[in-house]
Amino acid sequence: MTILNVIQEQNIISIVSAEKNCPASLLREKGLEAKVFPHLFPDGKNTYDDNTRDQIK
Amino acid sequence: MKQILMTFFLLSTLKTIRRMSPIIDETRIHTRSFINSMIDQFGFDPCHRVLSKGNIPTRSVLLNNLIGGKLPDEIRILNDLERHLIAIRLPFMKMISLPKGGQKGFKGPVVFVPSEVQNTVNSLPRPPNKSAVIRLKLKRNLNYRGWYKYQMICPDRAHDALRILQKINQNYNEIEIDDDNYDYFQWDEHLINFTNADCNDGW
Numbered sequence: 001m002t003i004l005n006v007i008q009e010q011n012i013i014s015i016v017s018a019e020k021n022c023p024a025s026l027l028r029e030k031g032l033e034a035k036v037f038p039h040l041f042p043d044g045k046n047t048y049d050d051n052t053r054d055q056i057k
Numbered sequence: 058m059k060q061i062l063m064t065f066f067l068l069s070t071l072k073t074i075r076r077m078s079p080i081i082d083e084t085r086i087h088t089r090s091f092i093n094s095m096i097d098q099f100g101f102d103p104c105h106r107v108l109s110k111g112n113i114p115t116r117s118v119l120l121n122n123l124i125g126g127k128l129p130d131e132i133r134i135l136n137d138l139e140r141h142l143i144a145i146r147l148p149f150m151k152m153i154s155l156p157k158g159g160q161k162g163f164k165g166p167v168v169f170v171p172s173e174v175q176n177t178v179n180s181l182p183r184p185p186n187k188s189a190v191i192r193l194k195l196k197r198n199l200n201y202r203g204w205y206k207y208q209m210i211c212p213d214r215a216h217d218a219l220r221i222l223q224k225i226n227q228n229y230n231e232i233e234i235d236d237d238n239y240d241y242f243q244w245d246e247h248l249i250n251f252t253n254a255d256c257n258d259g260w
Contacts (some may be wrong), residue, residue, distance in 0.1 A: 014194035014204065017177040018147045018170040024191060033229055035145040043126035044226040050119060 076117060129225070131217045138208040141195060142181075142215050145228055147172045148185045181212040188213070 026032065030049040033040035041047065104114040130145075141147065147170050150163040184193055190211050195205040222229040 012192045012207075013182065013195055014058070014196050014199065015142075015177055015180075016196050016199050017142065017172040017174070019198060021171045021173070022145055024169045024171055026167070026169065028242060029169075032146065034226075035141075036148050038144055038222060038226065038228075039128070039132050039140050041070060041126070042128050042132055043223070044228050045126065 127226075129221050131214070131221045135214060135218055136208065136210065138193060138195060138206050139210050139215050139218070141206065142177060142210070142224065143174060143218050145172060145174055146170065174219070175232045175234075178215055180214075182213065183212060228230075 025031065029035075031044060031047040032049075034044040034047045038044075104117075107114045135143070147168065148167055150166050150167040151165045152161055153164050154160075155162045181193075184191065188211065190209045193208060193210050195206040216234060219229065219232065219234055223232065223234075
């Protein structure tokens, strides 16, 4: 109960991490999906823009 | 879709089988029997013509480098809001619920906005207990009363995940974290000494 009380007494912090930033271009920027989902692309490789994808037929 | 996924799965398993037994010449026979058993079991033929010649199909996961990297535990345990905190770009899209099946889809354009990860993560409060959680609201604008996400997060988990990402991900090279495994028991002494010295100089 004490832990809950301590949590309830805390002030709620609000953050705005992407405020007033210009949107990134979907076509020009490379490896965009790796930047958006770092938990799915932990090494930041094998994205759609990689040259190895050209081999797909 | 299910068939495609099953094909990818099959190809990866075939390749591993081959890698595990490079000396044996009967690999081709093995794969052939494996494919036949799959045809009996599932009723379809995964790239039989190519595989029976001993080649890797062009659509395979291995040839196109589509296998995902190993996910570290520090990133796997993050919750929804903490994953938002460590992402460099934030996607904004209009979500709709599809008519059947309870799935979600999105409609219209998607916008990717750069997020200031370094400032955000460095400005999070650092509670003395490393496993402590704080309540956090992610907003679109500081002036708005409403929020996009409101959750309990553990700031130390976000720090740990960023430290791991700095090592393995090229996109995180420029990001710097202020504290490296901070220890408040040492920092207290440091701060006390610093303030004392400061006061003595001033007086």
